Amino acid sequence: MARPWERLFIALARLCAWCVILTPFGVISVIVIAAVAGQQQPDRVVFLGNLVVELFATLFVAIAAALAGASIGVGSGLLTRELLSARAARPFMLACDLLSAFPAVVLGWFGALLVLPALAGQAALAVFVGATVVVTIAVIPRSYSIASRLLGTVDAEVRASAAAAGAGPARIAAHVTLPAVRPRVVGIYLDAFSRAVGEAAAVTVVFLAAARAGYPVALFTIPSTIMTHARTAQIIDAGIAQAALAVLALAAISKTVASRRIGDVRWV
Amino acid sequence: MGLSAPSSPAKSDTFRERDSLVVAAAYAAGAAVAAAAVAIGVGLAAYGWKDVAWVLSAAGSQSVLRALGMTAIIVITALPVTVSVALFAAAAANDTSIGGITGPAVRESIQWSSGIPPVVVGLAVFFCTIVVRGDQAVVAAVAALVLLNLPNAAARLAQAFGTVPRDAREAAAAVGASPTASYFALVQPAAAWAVAAAVFSLAAQMVGETSAVAVAVSASDAPEPLSVQIWHYASNISMAGTEAAACIVLVATIAMLTGVARACARRNIGATR
Numbered sequence A: 001m002a003r004p005w006e007r008l009f010i011a012l013a014r015l016c017a018w019c020v021i022l023t024p025f026g027v028i029s030v031i032v033i034a035a036v037a038g039q040q041q042p043d044r045v046v047f048l049g050n051l052v053v054e055l056f057a058t059l060f061v062a063i064a065a066a067l068a069g070a071s072i073g074v075g076s077g078l079l080t081r082e083l084l085s086a087r088a089a090r091p092f093m094l095a096c097d098l099l100s101a102f103p104a105v106v107l108g109w110f111g112a113l114l115v116l117p118a119l120a121g122q123a124a125l126a127v128f129v130g131a132t133v134v135v136t137i138a139v140i141p142r143s144y145s146i147a148s149r150l151l152g153t154v155d156a157e158v159r160a161s162a163a164a165a166g167a168g169p170a171r172i173a174a175h176v177t178l179p180a181v182r183p184r185v186v187g188i189y190l191d192a193f194s195r196a197v198g199e200a201a202a203v204t205v206v207f208l209a210a211a212r213a214g215y216p217v218a219l220f221t222i223p224s225t226i227m228t229h230a231r232t233a234q235i236i237d238a239g240i241a242q243a244a245l246a247v248l249a250l251a252a253i254s255k256t257v258a259s260r261r262i263g264d265v266r267w268v
Numbered sequence B: 001m002g003l004s005a006p007s008s009p010a011k012s013d014t015f016r017e018r019d020s021l022v023v024a025a026a027y028a029a030g031a032a033v034a035a036a037a038v039a040i041g042v043g044l045a046a047y048g049w050k051d052v053a054w055v056l057s058a059a060g061s062q063s064v065l066r067a068l069g070m071t072a073i074i075v076i077t078a079l080p081v082t083v084s085v086a087l088f089a090a091a092a093a094n095d096t097s098i099g100g101i102t103g104p105a106v107r108e109s110i111q112w113s114s115g116i117p118p119v120v121v122g123l124a125v126f127f128c129t130i131v132v133r134g135d136q137a138v139v140a141a142v143a144a145l146v147l148l149n150l151p152n153a154a155a156r157l158a159q160a161f162g163t164v165p166r167d168a169r170e171a172a173a174a175v176g177a178s179p180t181a182s183y184f185a186l187v188q189p190a191a192a193w194a195v196a197a198a199v200f201s202l203a204a205q206m207v208g209e210t211s212a213v214a215v216a217v218s219a220s221d222a223p224e225p226l227s228v229q230i231w232h233y234a235s236n237i238s239m240a241g242t243e244a245a246a247c248i249v250l251v252a253t254i255a256m257l258t259g260v261a262r263a264c265a266r267r268n269i270g271a272t273r
Helices: A004-037 A044-082 A086-099 A104-118 A124-152 A157-163 A168-195 A201-212 A222-230 A239-267 B016-057 B064-094 B102-113 B118-129 B136-163 B166-174 B179-190 B192-208 B211-219 B226-234 B237-271
Strands: none
Touching: A004 A157, A004 A239, A004 B064, A004 B102, A004 B118, A004 B136, A004 B179, A044 A086, A044 A124, A044 A168, A044 A222, A044 A239, A044 B016, A086 A124, A086 A157, A086 B016, A086 B237, A104 A124, A104 A201, A104 B016, A104 B226, A104 B237, A124 A168, A124 A201, A124 B016, A157 A168, A168 A239, A168 B016, A201 A222, A201 B211, A201 B226, A222 A239, A222 B102, A222 B118, A222 B211, A239 B102, A239 B118, B016 B237, B064 B102, B064 B136, B064 B179, B064 B192, B064 B226, B102 B136, B118 B211, B136 B192, B136 B211, B166 B179, B179 B192, B192 B226, B192 B237, B211 B226, B226 B237
């Protein structure tokens, strides 16, 4: 029979566990209620048209950034863990650590001040390329971190066997380590997509800077629309809530599939 | 007639092409990371270095010190709430004797809930603020940070507890220690450094969080935390210098917290080795 304080601890642990389980449902419930019963209901046809276009813009930025960011993250992981000695890898690891210390808003500042002017021509596409660049940089550190840990899960004996058979670091990386983790690497891309699809702060700074600089910005991504909406309209807009649900669904589904693909290393 | 060794034409190394491709791609990726880090670092230093002292001492609506104070108040309030709930939840997730069915449920839940975009969490808090007609920026920001980071914190802490070797826990159970006694006497002390690392990296994440907090505090006119203040003015190129200086202060704060987290993680590796 457990002592009273032990029973109290177990009860508290289970209560807090339920809090962690139910909190996301609370967030979703608020958004769903706002989407159904918001003060301002959008015109359906106009709203759906806008949503499809914004969704397309969001997916364009997220997919391009996830592909580029995850590839760079995996490549850097391969470089620092497999191809270089610990000493030679240190500058690259330091660069990844440095990137992870830059919050999204700093990346947005960088995109607005340095990336946007570097893109030639005041075309709408340049704005989206600028937004994609900052989201790519935002995605890299996490992809690198997961890739490094994934590569670390490959048994040292496997590498030792390949080395004993005469394979050098490049051959071991290309023909032993990468194939061993390939099914789980897909999860890194999905994880990067789930991070990229919800990125708002950096993208908004780029879009607003582009609008100030005279770029033809007629279209925002959904997360950046949500951010600017909250600043300008102090009402519960059902359209914004519905758009948020679309982003939420995309991010949560891709995150779930990514977690299942990557496996336990995600907890590390 | 004797046996003759099979003669085979010299085979070309068909693997070499792929080796070269992988190596080239890995170096290109490394170069891209280094270039990005250097470009942002140099950009911040070039634009903002001279203004750091000025933004730290300036008064008014763009005072970095005041915004940093606001950030500190929000994080110091949100962090203990998040960590205490997550600590208990992690204990439940880590040991089914403590958590029962909630253990696997927490793990399953974290798989998708940590993917909820911060801006959506901020929007939920913003809607609630409008409904209750609240204008407490600190309460809204703290709520957004707690809601956003609970799954993440529970995952990090469960992982921290997971660094304690299973053998040690089984040995404790074998000598008759209850799961609770084992948690307090073995798991918590052994994972102390890993827990500290998780808490500091959570604090760094909270300091840098922008979108959830910016949306959540939209209904209020109160002073903004530093990340939100930077977001507010960063698109204005004419203020590039002062915003870069504010960014340097923000990045330095995050880097310091991340550095402490890494030091704690290293000590944990040393302790569990």
